[in-house]
Amino acid sequence: MPRPVSTPGPAPDPTTIKLAIIGAGPAGIAAGVRAAERGIEHALYERSVLADTIVKYQKGKFVMAEPPQLPLQADLRMTFEPAVREQVIDWWAEAVRNAGTNLVEACEILAIRGQKGAFQISARDRNGARTIEATHIVLSIGVQGDLRKFGVPGDDQPWVTYQLDDPRAFEDKRVVVVGVGDAGIENAIALAENGNEVTIVNRRDEIDRAKPMNKAAVEAKIKGGEIQYLTNASVDRFEPDGAVFKTKDGAEVKVECDLVIGRLGATPPRDFLESIGITFPSTDKEAIPDVSDQYESNVPGIYMVGALVGYPLIKNCMNQGFEVVEHILGSPVKPADEPVLAEKFREVGGDVSGWLTRIQSSVPVLEPLTSVQLRQLIFESTIRVEAPGTVIYRRADFDNTFFSILEGEVELVHLDGTDPTVPEERRPERRATRGAGQFFGEDGLISGRRRGETVTTTSRCILIESPRNSVTKLLRSVEDVKRVIDAAYVVSALASLFPGLPAEVRKRLADGSETLMHRAGSVLFAEGDEPDGLHLVRRGTAEIFKKHEGVEEQIDSIRAGSTIGEMAVLHPGRRRSSTARAGVDCETVRFPVDVIRELLASQREIREYLERKEQAFIIADARRQHGRGTMMWLQKAGGKEATDLLMIDETLCVRCDNCEKACAETHGGVSRLNREAGATYMTSAGSALHLPTACQHCENPKCMTDCPPDALNRDPNGEVWIDDETCIGCGNCEAYCPYGVIKMAKVDLDPGPGLLMRLLFPTRAKKDDGA
Structure with missing residues (x-):
């Protein structure tokens, strides 16, 4: 699909421009402020209120200003820096007032017709239907679209709502939050922490659409009994005293409550965009419409900025709102990121x-x-x-x-x-x-x-x-x-x-392959199954089990880059001789069994590889000592992701805690090791293996998933460490870590002399005479 290109031409006469800016988020506000300052005829249309998305944040929510290295356009008369929600709203309202921006709230845009220089916009405001004429249009509507509603009997009850402005307004209430996305989880946690009885409802059995930080936080609340959790349930109806849910097996569950908050997501605006002629590069639901360097879409005269074109961060939105007005006026303007890229x-x-x-x-x-x-x-x-x-x-x-x-x-x-x-x-x-x-x-x-x-x-x-x-x-x-x-x-x-396989054979195998996703604990294939193909583990870990006297025992743990399921593929008529499970969330590439078997006759290299893998499996199975569960214990205790594991033999440990003290001396007075915490396992040989709480430097460190200042680092040797100079103490890493290793603590900037100095120059007692 060709990319949109803004056709060069003479700068338009500013007096002929009638600019319609649709959506009063950060990008739309910036465009409205700049248009007013430049003296062109304009209007900023918002179907709700100014900065509606920020307004819908919980009261007191801290708004980050990311990315920190990105400057705002120097001539943008609109304040923004890290601050609480209320301050940000005040700054932007003041910018609109000072610039004299023509803001039209409660005006919903229904359709757009016409062409560049002569657009007709169908809208509905407080006075009813109206038609707006514009020469140019800026779309800054974000990606949220329309909030989804329950659409069931009784959803017009006054205590059924779809947002939470201030969790502190509710105390000692019975609250049901429907939806386990980020917004639902944040609402549920805030309400629970304010002394409410909270139930969170998931129509599936997995929390799979939330940020890992939020997922970990709500799971901790559920495990601790602070939040009740109802899974595989959907709203059937609302009654005067509560909500009625239906589970996947058809059973009804009634939850009496004082408030229901539906966090059901929103319908993306793709249908609206396509109705006005905007094209998308693919059918993927996350596809982003393309724009030119001047933010002009494939429809001449319609410009798109902000989250709509893949820039969800506020600073990006503000800069683009400023820049698009300059582009419409034909004025040269460099993007705000230009100095960073030039460097x-x-x-x-x-x-x-x-x-x-x-x-x-x-x-x-x-x-x-x-x-x-x-x-x-x-x-x-x-x-x-x-x-x-x-x-x-x-x-x-x-x-x-x-x-x-x-x-x-x-x-x-x-x-x-x-x-x-x-x-x-x-x-x-x-x-x-x-x-x-x-x-x-x-x-x-x-x-x-x-x-x-x-x-x-x-x-x-x-x-x-x-x-x-x-x-x-x-x-x-x-x-x-x-x-x-x-x-x-x-x-x-x-x-x-x-390596010796002809390129055309490798291509045939690759073209016929399929990538499969497996949740942690799910079965890739089971002992006794018909073979479905050869699996290449491309991410995560697959664990291999085989039954002995009716009890499953673990034989091996297969990591990314290795194959599993060779034996049943190698021998026609043979079923799976073992069970493979995802040790963590796992991805495999499956090569169909018929393609592999067809190539066995002509490609000796494939046959020899499968035979060697089969031999290795037979040897591992023969060496297995039945009834010993050390490996399975390690897997369950969290060792399956470790690259550097600290383990203590508690039959030898004297509990002196020198290990913790030495760790604290090395790290500003705060130990990174908790010797007492963690799991212990008694082996058949009489050793008491203890896995203390300490960083395992995981293969895929979850703590590094979302660090706003990029303070978490990983050295080539695998060590994961936190840069004290750039850490802002947001707690994301603490929430992401599934092993409870990270904690927020005040670092002692003057921990005193180290161990060596104390040995060489011991401190002696002295009497204070008050002199």
Whole structure:
């Protein structure tokens, strides 16, 4: 699909412009303020009230100003910095008043017809239907659309609502919150902490649409009995004294209550956008409409800014609202992120727009990005210029950034994976090269594991190094990018497992494969099942179990990059001889059984690989000691994600706590170790294994999921650590960590002399004479 392009032309006469700005969020307010300052005829239409989304925040909610390195446009007369909800609303209302912005509240836009210079907008306000004429339109309506309603009998009861303004207004009430997204969870927690009896209702059995931080917080409240939890239930009707739910088996459950809050999400505005001619790059529900560099859509004269085009952060919205007015006036204006991007390209020279054009035309994986998505990716990335012979990363490093090659060539060296029974130190090396326009690092991006290869430049290289979280967001929103990277991962994995396989055979296997998602604890296949194919674990861990005297015992734990299910595929007519379960949330690539069996006859390498895997399984099964559950205990206690595990043999420990004291001495007086906490297991050999609460430096650290100032870091050796200088104490990492390792604590900036100093220069008692 061609990208929208704003056609260059003479600047329009400002006196002929009639600008309609639809949506009074941060982007719309900024556009309205700038339009008023520039003296053009305009109106800012809002179907509710000014800054409605912020108004709907809970009272006292702190509003972050991210990203911190992004400046606001210097000429934007609109204040914004980190502050509570009420202060932000006051700032923006004052900006609208001071600028003389023509604000029209309670005006809903129904349809748009016409063309650039002569648009007719159908609307409905307090006085009824009306038609608005405009020469240009700015859409800043966000992505929330219309709030979903219950739509069941009795939902017009006065105590049924769809938002919570102030949880402090309710105390000693029986409250039901329907919906386990972020808004529902935040409401439920706030109400519970204010002394209310809260029940949260989920129409499924998993909390799978909330941020991990919120998920962890509400699960802790549920586990502690502070919040009641009803799953697999949907609202059937409301009665005068409560809500009636139906479970998935048809049973009715009535919950008596004083207040019901429906957090059911919203209908995205895609239907409205398509009705006015806006096109989307794909059918993906998260697809973002493309715009030109001037934010003009594929419909000339209609501009889109803010969350609607993939920029949900407030500072981005404000800058774009300012910039779009300047573009409409034909005035040159550089995006607010221009100085940041210019600094990134400083070493390679040239202007920002030239480099962005070159990147998009020469790196196919980035070609599907909209211009705003590309700018955001580069904003978050690092441009690296490396001399020949530079090691970019080494095999077994823990970093998982993604690299795009703008110039030059790199060599990838990985270990031969054809014989899994051979120790790594004895495996031969395999080499491959990648050049300009290609990428590398996709294995670590997808699996989150250690690097599987060493990458070295063979010539001068210009590389784009992108953070894993940034690329992961693109994978969720741009289907073409996801398709390319997923396909590259499969081909790369096949090349590692079967280096001698012809390229056309690898392509056939990759084209016929299917990526499957498995929740933690779910069964990939069960002992006795008919085989469905060969599974390649691409993310997470799969645990292999086999029954002995009717009891399942764990045989092995298979991590990303390895295959499972070889034996039943190798032998026609044989069923699965073991059960595979997802140890954590897991993804596998499944190669259909008929394709694998068809290739066994002609591709000796595949047959030999499966036979070696079968032999390894038989040996592991034969060595298994029945009745010993140490491995299963470790898995349940959290060791399955660890890369660096601290364990104590409590039969030898004298409980001196010197380990905790030494840890505190090293970390500003606050110990990172809690010896007493954690699980203990008595082995059959008589050892008492204790797993204290301490960082395990997980393979996929959940604590790093959402750190606003990027204060959490991971060294190539796998160590996860917090930068005390940039940490803002938001508590996100504490909520994300599933093992209770992180806690918010005041650091003693003067903890006194260390252990060595106390030994060399002991402190002696002295008498205070009051002199």
